[in-house]
Structure formats: C-alpha cells, structure tokens
Amino acid sequence: MARHQGRLNPQDLKEIDLVVLVQSLVDEYKILAQQLNLNFIAHLPPTPVKLKADSDLLTQALKNLLDNACKYTVSGDTVTLKVSTKLRRAFIEIEDNGIGIPAEDLPHIFERFYRVDTARSRQTGGFGLGLAIAQQIIEAHGGQITVESVLEKGTKFQICLSLF
Ligand code: ATP
Numbered sequence: 474m475a476r477h478q479g480r481l482n483p484q485d486l487k488e489i490d491l492v493v494l495v496q497s498l499v500d501e502y503k504i505l506a507q508q509l510n511l512n513f514i515a516h517l518p519p520t521p522v523k524l525k526a527d528s529d530l531l532t533q534a535l536k537n538l539l540d541n542a543c544k545y546t547v548s549g550d551t552v553t554l555k556v557s558t559k560l561r562r563a564f565i566e567i568e569d570n571g572i573g574i575p576a577e578d579l580p581h582i583f584e585r586f587y588r589v590d591t592a593r594s595r596q597t598g599g600f601g602l603g604l605a606i607a608q609q610i611i612e613a614h615g616g617q618i619t620v621e622s623v624l625e626k627g628t629k630f631q632i633c634l635s636l637f
C-alpha cells in the first residue's frame with residue numbers, strides 16, 4: 474500500500490488494451506461464478522480500449538471488486554461486468570444484485586479494515602482491505618472509484634479512467 478501512495482510513475486505505466494485485460498478476468502470469473510451458482514454477465518466493447526496502466530495492479534483492483542461481488546451475493550444472483558467509453562474516458566462497472574450495503578456503512582467501506590458486520594449470508598472471512606487497496610490503485614492511476622448500493626437490492630461500483 475505504502476509503495477503506491479500517490480500517483481504511479483509514468484515509466485511504470487504501459488499502454489494496454491482494457492478489453493483484453495478484462496476479457497481474461499471474464500474467463501476466470503465465469504468459472505468461479507458457475508461454481509457458486511451465480512449468473513455472470515459481461516458487456517465488453519467490440520473495439521480496443523487503450524489506456525496507460527500498470528496491468529498487474531489494475532487486475533488486482535478489479536479482482537478485489539469481482540471477489541466482493543461474488544462473495545456478498547447468494548446462489549442464483551447475478552454479477553455484471555461492463556466496460557464502456559465516453560468522452561476520452563473508460564468506465565468499468567461491477568454490479569451485483571446481492572445483499573447490498575447499509576447506507577450508514579457506505580461512506581466507510583473504502584477505509585482500511587472496515588467491514589460491515591451484519592449477519593452476512595455468505596459467511597466468508599476477510600480483512601476489510603480489498604476496497605482500500607482497489608481505491609488506492611485506481612487513484613494511483615489518476616482515476617476514480619464510486620459506489621452505489623441499496624441494502625438487499627445490490628451494489629454497483631464504477632471505475633473511471635482516462636483513455637490514452
Ligand atoms: P478482504 O477484501 O480484505 O478480503 P472484505 O471483503 O471484508 O475483506 P472489502 O473488500 O474492503 O473487505 O469490503 C469492505 C466491506 O464492504 C465488506 O466487508 C462488505 O461488508 C462490504 N462490501 C464490499 N463489497 C460489497 C458488495 N459487492 N456487496 C455487499 N457488500 C459489500
């Protein structure tokens with residue numbers, strides 16, 4: 474975490490195709506979703522989406538969000554991963570119709586070690602670090618991460634990154 478305080482150095486960023494990066498996550502999470510009896514839907518653009526990124530870190534950030542989407546849902550729920558572009562910006566949305574986050578917890582979920590401690594249906598461990606790490610990675614790329622959630626309805630995270 475400390476190593477990536479602030480922005481990443483330009484020499485650490487490579488030109489990547491976000492569609493290729495996300496497609497490999499789709500392949501991986503389709504299998505996991507199937508094992509958990511979740512529906513997994515992906516919407517990717519048909520053309521490359523070029524941006525400058527550290528692909529390992531960006532992959533880690535997206536995995537933290539996808540892991541949560543799969544973890545805080547129950548059998549039969551749906552996880553959707555969508556990539557789009559608009560006005561020189563790329564958007565990545567990770568949405569689930571799982572257990573949702575109480576409104577009073579929402580302002581705190583990006584804090585280190587913060588976990589919502591209601592009786593959560595898929596009893597899984599965790600340190601409460603996944604979102605703090607994801608946010609730090611996205612902000613180190615000059616991007617933003619936002620969340621919308623309704624308890625018992627679901628959660629949507631949106632990442633915004635500048636295009637190359
Ligand atoms: P870790 O990711 O370190 O294994 P964690 O999943 O508890 O542990 P975060 O990923 O930082 O930690 O998430 C913080 C808290 O936000 C979680 O404990 C959970 O209560 C809530 N949360 C995160 N994503 C979702 C989601 N998609 N749906 C419902 N609750 C969520």
Ligand code: MG
Pocket residue numbers: 537540541599602603604
């Ligand atoms: Mg997590």
